[in-house]
Amino acid sequence: MMAAPGADILRVGMVSSVGLSAEVTSAAVRAGIDRFQQSSVLDRRFNPLVMALVATPDLPPLAPALEGIAGLTARQIRMLRLAGPALRACLEDAPPGPAAVLLAGPEAFPGGRPAPVGPVFLEHLAAQAGVKLDLARSRVFPAGRAGVFLALAAALEGLSARRYDRVVVGGVDTLLDLYLLGTLDLEERLRAAGIFDGFIPGEGAAFLLLARPGSGRTPLSRLVSVGTAEEEGHRYTTAAPYRGEGLDAALKTAFAAAPGGPVRTVYAGFNGESFFAKEWGVAIARHKKRIAEDFVIEHPADCVGDAGAALGAMLVGLAAMSLAEGRRPSRCLVWAPSDLAARGAAILDRE
Structure with missing residues (x-):
């Protein structure tokens, strides 16, 4: 799928x-700081799980308008508390009027459980953040880590078609869910004593305000292009072998829409598992002409853990800020894979 030309x-x-704002998170990641700590959740061996969580007292309480709503799960409530301040910060000093939000959320985990974020979540998010949203033109992408790239592609298309003057793209997730953690523990995917090929469960939220080039405001960076694809042989399928070609296809689309110099910085969606290394190996081998030999690679999950559907949005946000601050060479490639089929990549540059 090829997205329309870029956005600011x-x-x-x-x-x-590692931070309650984009600026603090960016500084902490640059410094290599993490907040990996033993949690109150025990694994199947009765050892505390190490997680990367936001301290609960640092999160705002659930908005009074949402208290007592039937059906809100603990995971949904925590996601609202994570997303509210991030969305509000993103819309600070934004032009008046309700904004459309294209939001990446967690995948529907195999086993028949529904995705925990649907359209009604956006209504709840507006109440939690205390902002007005254009709900009719907002949308949820329940596709995990790569979901933000599906949202970015939709945003670029909508900006190009002038359906949006501006649009917010983001992602939110928390892996602090007992059923989810229990399943991942049984699959031996979590980092623990004796398990090194695993990840640290995390959480977070990130939002980006996008506008067409020439909006009159100085951008942090330019979103040049987005590519999305599907990996037929993803982790939870037996229908096809895992060849690692989904990420290659996403990069092919992103590079095709981004003429110009080579990538000098890569923000990688590694989460600590070796599973996704094959995809990156295939992709870099096939696109080495578009990536500088001395490129810098960043993998922020080393600091924030695997933040699920928030991770892709955090990667794009951190890349945009690093370009604005001149701390990383331009241009940037950002990519992330989901546990299921979705794969995504984006090219960012300075103005």
Whole structure:
């Protein structure tokens, strides 16, 4: 899927285990700081799980308008508390009027459980953040880590078609869910004693305010292109072998829409598992002409853990801020894979 020509990234809002703002998170990641700590959740061996969580007292309480709503799960409530301040920060000083939000959320985990974020979540998010949203033109992408790239592609198409003057793209997730953690523990996917090929469960939220180039505001950086694809042989399928070609296809689309110099910085969606290394190996081998030999690679999950559907949005936000601050060489490639089929990549540049 090829997205329409680029957009300006005007502002970033973020909440992570290492910072309650985009600026603090960016500084912490640059410094290599993490907040990996033993949690109160025990694994099947009765050892505390190490997680990367935002301290609960640092999160705002659930908005009074949402208290007592039937059906809100603990995971949904925590996601609202994570997303509210990040969305509000993203919309600070934004032009008046309700904004459309294209939001990446968690995947529907195999086993028949529904995705925890649907359209009604956006209504709840507006109440939690205390902002007005254009709900009719907003949308949820329940596709995990790569979901933000599906949202970015939709945003670029909508900006190009002038359905949006501006649009917010983001992602939110928390892996602090007992059923989810229990399933991942049984699959031996979590980092623990004796398990090194695993990840640290995390959480967070990140939002980006996008506008068409020439909006009159100085951007942090330029979103040049987006590519999305599907990996037929993803982790939870037996229908096809895992060849690692989904990420290659996403990069092919992103590079095709981004003529110009080579990538000098890569923000990688590694989460600590070796599973996704094959895809990156295939992709870099096939696109080495578009990536500088001395490129710098960043993998922020080393600091924030695997923040699920928030991770892709955090990567894009961190890349945009690093370009704005001149701390990383331009241009940037950002990519992330989901546990299921979705794969995505984006090219960012300075103005």
